[in-house]
Amino acid sequence: MIKVAVLVVAMLGAPALIGCARCPYETQCEGNVLHMCTLGIDQLVGNPELGERTCEAPNPVCVNLDDRHAQCTMTGQSDCTDALVPACGEGTVVRCTSGYQVAEDCAGNGNGCFVVDSAPRCALDPPTVCAAQQYVTHCAQGALISCVEGYETSRNCAYDVAGETCQESSSDAGQTAYCT
Helix, strand or coil, X not given: CHHHHHHHHHHHHHHHHHCCCCCCCCEEEECCEEEECCCCHHHHCCCCXXXXXXCCCCCCEEEECCCCCEEEEXXXXXXXXXXXXXXXXXXXXXXXXXXXXXXXXXXXXXXXXXXXXXXXXXXXXXXXXXXXXXXXCEEECCEEEXXXXXXXXXXXXXXXXXXXXXXXXXXXXXXXXXXX
């Protein structure tokens, strides 16, 4: 009976812990540093900021969108609408996200920018069609090679997080790879 009471008390107290008041946002700017905070074990052990990233080219300016969300943008000026047609430009795909121009750095991850089926996308050169459910993610020269939006793409593990490397793993379920 005591074990049941302890379990009920723990379950009722969990929402209070998860709603950690020290981290009332998902992303937030401090200068041009984007702080990221999501619900997880780090909040429960007193580390509410799961990560931070300095906004750098091609999106060097951090902008708070509201009291819970922020993003790195190209200019920091709200200068586009959803009517902006995404386009390739100097190794990037430029899109309008929440009213701001945001560039996805294809080249920094080892991809090229290609217009395929009237849509710009980052993909390995030459663009190779793939099916995500059947694709075997793997490592190649320190990069994670996977199937994203139907095309084979590269992700330089150390591009966003210094020191990360690509790791391959095999199990009964098959082979996979991930950045760690």
